Amino acid sequence: NAGVTQTPKFRILKIGQSMTLQCTQxxxxxxxxxxxxxxxxxxxxxYYSVGAGITDKGEVPNGYNVSRSTTEDFPLRLELAAPSQTSVYFCASSYSRQGTGELFFGEGSRLTVL
Amino acid sequence: QQQVKQSPQSLIVQKGGISIINCAYENTAFDYFPWYQQFPGKGPALLIAIRPDVSEKKEGRFTISFNKSAKQFSLHIMDSQPGDSATYFCAPGSTDKLIFGTGTRLQVFP
Incomplete structure (x- = not known):
């Protein structure tokens, strides 16, 4: 009954640090x-992924990177964190392509870059 | 043709009243029209969605009205309850494209 799980829920980074947000469904x-x-x-x-080994850029990909080695996991990597990356990040998954059916969201990861 | 305009930005309704949130879009290729509900500290969750072959869909107290010619759709919440207090997002789309509105914060007071 877990659905989409994101970790960590909260994180504070210094400018220039890197980190990975984890997502599993x-x-x-x-x-x-x-x-x-x-x-x-x-x-x-x-970023989005249509299956293991396949990823593609979305509307705002600069400063981020992703990988999809398994169906279950889709980590988001932030390289050289900047204050503009302060945000709440949500991972989501769906049975069908986006724009055609329901998205299931995780509870979010709140990131602050100081 | 990416723009989605959602209104109002915030809405205060008395318990038992009707809440109405509107969404206007530009892309005529959109063929999926959902509304998502988000409670504080949680991720959005699908509330109700409509396809363009019907003009209205009702699920309990929630109704979507769809006007294809005006490129607008709206969410109606009948008999609004304090538990409906949340942020609502429209997110019209088509295959591989989903554009979220900027959200409407609804507060229902007892």
Whole structure:
């Protein structure tokens, strides 16, 4: 009954540090996504994956990287953190392609870059 | 044709009242029109969605009204309850494209 699990829930980084946000899903979904949510801005797509070994850029990919070695896991890597990356990050998965069916979201990871 | 406009930004409703949130889009290729509900500290969750072959869909107290010619769809919450207090996002899309609105914060007071 876990769904989409994200870790960590909170993290403070210094400028220039790197980190990885973890995301795992147990619904056997092929499609996975990373979004960022900024106040008053809705959700913006960072990267997405249509299956293991396949990833593609979304609307705001600069400063991030992803990998998809298994169906279950879709980590998001932040290299050289900048204050502009302060945000809440959401991982999501779906059975069908985005724009055609339900997205299942994790509870989010709140990142602050100082 | 990426723009999605959601209104109002915030909404205060008395318990038992009707809450109405609107979403306007530009891309005529969109064929999937969902509303997501987000509680503080949680991720968004699908509330209700409609396809363009119908003009209205009702699930309990929640109704989507869809106007294809005006490129608008709206969420109606009947008999609004304090437990409905959340942020609501429209997210129209088509295959491999989903554009989230900026959100409407709904507060329902007893």
């Amino acid at each position: 147990d619904m056997n979904h092929n499609y996975m996504y990373w979004y960022r949510q900024d106040p008053g801005m809705g959700l913006k797509l960072i």
